[in-house]
Amino acid sequence: MVAEISPIGTDGEGIAPSLNTGSEGNVEVALTTTADLAKRFAVSMKTIARWKKLPEKEHPLVGTRVIRNNHKTVVFTADAVERFQQANGERVRRAAGFSRTTLKEQAAIVRQANVLAETNGYTRADIIHRVSQTSGRTLETIRAILAKHTEIFPNDPIARIMNESKKHRLSRIMELPLDFIPNDSFAKIRPGKKREQGILGPMPQCDVPQKKAKVPGGLPPYLASVYEGDPLLTREQEVHLFRKMNYLKFKACRLRESLDPQHPQTAVMDQIEELFGAMTAIRNEIVQANLRLVVSIAKRYVNRANPDDLFEKCSDGNISLMRAAEKFDYARGNKFSTYASWAIMKNFARTIPTEQRHQSREQSGCADGLLGETIIDDRADPEASERAQMVRETKIELLLERLDEREQKIIRARFGLPPYKEPMTLKLVGAEMGVTKERVRQIEARALVKLRTAAREEGITLESVLGDLAVFSSD
Numbered sequence: 001m002v003a004e005i006s007p008i009g010t011d012g013e014g015i016a017p018s019l020n021t022g023s024e025g026n027v028e029v030a031l032t033t034t035a036d037l038a039k040r041f042a043v044s045m046k047t048i049a050r051w052k053k054l055p056e057k058e059h060p061l062v063g064t065r066v067i068r069n070n071h072k073t074v075v076f077t078a079d080a081v082e083r084f085q086q087a088n089g090e091r092v093r094r095a096a097g098f099s100r101t102t103l104k105e106q107a108a109i110v111r112q113a114n115v116l117a118e119t120n121g122y123t124r125a126d127i128i129h130r131v132s133q134t135s136g137r138t139l140e141t142i143r144a145i146l147a148k149h150t151e152i153f154p155n156d157p158i159a160r161i162m163n164e165s166k167k168h169r170l171s172r173i174m175e176l177p178l179d180f181i182p183n184d185s186f187a188k189i190r191p192g193k194k195r196e197q198g199i200l201g202p203m204p205q206c207d208v209p210q211k212k213a214k215v216p217g218g219l220p221p222y223l224a225s226v227y228e229g230d231p232l233l234t235r236e237q238e239v240h241l242f243r244k245m246n247y248l249k250f251k252a253c254r255l256r257e258s259l260d261p262q263h264p265q266t267a268v269m270d271q272i273e274e275l276f277g278a279m280t281a282i283r284n285e286i287v288q289a290n291l292r293l294v295v296s297i298a299k300r301y302v303n304r305a306n307p308d309d310l311f312e313k314c315s316d317g318n319i320s321l322m323r324a325a326e327k328f329d330y331a332r333g334n335k336f337s338t339y340a341s342w343a344i345m346k347n348f349a350r351t352i353p354t355e356q357r358h359q360s361r362e363q364s365g366c367a368d369g370l371l372g373e374t375i376i377d378d379r380a381d382p383e384a385s386e387r388a389q390m391v392r393e394t395k396i397e398l399l400l401e402r403l404d405e406r407e408q409k410i411i412r413a414r415f416g417l418p419p420y421k422e423p424m425t426l427k428l429v430g431a432e433m434g435v436t437k438e439r440v441r442q443i444e445a446r447a448l449v450k451l452r453t454a455a456r457e458e459g460i461t462l463e464s465v466l467g468d469l470a471v472f473s474s475d
Contacts, residue, residue: 031066031075042096051084051091056202059087101141109135109142110149110158117157124165127158147266170264173256176276180249181242181329189247199247206234213292216299223314226291233289235335241282242330248279286325286336287318293337294321294344301348313348320347342397349394402454407447409433410440 038045054060061084063074085092101109109131116127132142150159189196215227233241252275255268298313306312324343328336396417400408413432416423426437426444433440 030078031064032078032081033073033075037076037081041092043092043098047095051088059084098138101137101145105135106145106149109137109145110156113142113146113158114156117161122161124161127161166264166266166269169269170259170261173259173269173272176252176256176272177326178249178253178256178276179326180246180253181327181331183243183246183250183331186247186250191251196247199244203240204234204236206231206237216296219295220310223295223310226295232292233286233336238286238336239330241286242328242336245279245282245286246330248275248282251275252279283322283325287321290321290337290340291318293340294318297341297344297348316347316351317344320344342401345394346398349398399451399454402450403447406433407443407450410443411447411451414444 032040034045034048038048041048048061051061052063061076062080063076064080066073066075112131112134113127116122116130122130128139128142128146131137131146132139135142146158146162150156150162153159154163189199213227213231215224252272255272255275259265259268294314294317298310298317302313303309320343321340324340325336328339330336400411400417403411410429410433412418413420413424413429414426424432426440430437430440
């Protein structure tokens with residue numbers, strides 16, 4: 001009697017409502033066990049397990065979890081088997097043609113590997129490829145045979161090569177960038193359970209059709225193509241991808257910490273590299289979905305006198321975008337586009353004045369300016385003036401990030417910064433906020449101290465971005 005049937009995917013995601021069998025109109029489902037399916041396809045049960053773990057684009061074999069007599073087991077419905085066979089006919093035929101290696105064949109493989117290991121210049125990968133070509137066995141088969149042999153005979157020449165390769169591999173793994181944004185929920189997630197399956201499952205689909213992005217005029221073809229790709233991510237999709245990426249890093253970090261430096265387990269290193277590859281693919285997906293953001297921001301800062309400047313700005317912006325993807329904390333509830341925009345503009349605000357300073361030195365032969373800033377006469381160049389104003393506005397916003405919400409509001413009102421159009425007196429600000437004029441003055445003074453400190457850290461002066469109003473009258 002089948003007590004419960006729950007479809008599972010390649011990693012167990014998508015648990016569905018139970019399906020009971022029996023009388024009273026219940027549905028009878030034809031099920032095939034892993035052992036029976038292995039016999040049917042003339043393959044090993046390990047091969048069936050590998051087919052279940054295929055990526056979605058390769059149409060994995062979807063199993064079904066069944067509870068019988070209080071024991072869970074995985075079986076396959078006839079429809080699932082048929083879909084897999086139709087999509088992977090060649091894979092099934094190729095696997096059925098494989099045969100188990102005999103002891104004699106394994107010995108010949110080891111002898112050839114030892115001979116190659118004693119030849120200078122052959123690496124582990126070279127040896128495995130050569131033996132695979134000679135024996136007609138797959139790389140995975142040769143790798144497994146040699147790995148098992150080196151554990152039993154650690155003094156063989158091939159064991160030395162394999163161990164050296166393992167040390168190099170361990171060194172690479174220890175240097176992998178696996179810094180993740182911590183989340184308290186990660187440590188509570190149990191591997192293989194429903195909660196993890198939801199995190200590692202496919203990205204949620206957008207129910208509402210999105211409009212195709214309009215390509216701005218004047219873009220070269222290699223940048224215009226950015227707007228022709230997939231639509232922008234929804235908030236739910238964005239959260240899913242960032243949570244999945246950081247959870248994969250978290251798992252990889254835990255595994256890396258468990259490695260014994262003297263005897264690292266190959267299976268654990270395989271898992272770490274697999275997790276890192278999956279994490280990198282997700283990060284690239286996030287970056288790809290936000291490339292048009294880089295282009296739109298870079299266009300504002302481009303120097304039209306330099307035909308290659310847009311490409312250079314986009315390249316710099318892409319680097320800032322990738323760094324932002326690594327540091328973004330999805331749990332705070334902010335949109336990534338907002339966080340990434342400030343990261344990109346902050347980079348431009350720092351690099352553009354340096355570029356202008358170099359240009360000024362080339363033109364005048366000397367370095368002008370005060371406190372690391374260059375005085376550039378841009379009156380004859382409206383575009384340069386516009387870029388300078390945008391840099392100034394970006395610097396202002398970066399400085400305001402150092403203030404709390406109330407301090408920001410007072411500074412914006414007093415300086416006439418957005419959303420205010422004109423500077424306001426202490427009395428008017430106090431009336432708007434429901435506090436006294438003197439209280440506004442106190443908060444303002446404290447905020448100015450913070451701003452001056454932040455400005456010094458950025459290598460600028462407060463007056464250079466706020467103008468003469470940086471020194472207030474008592475009004």
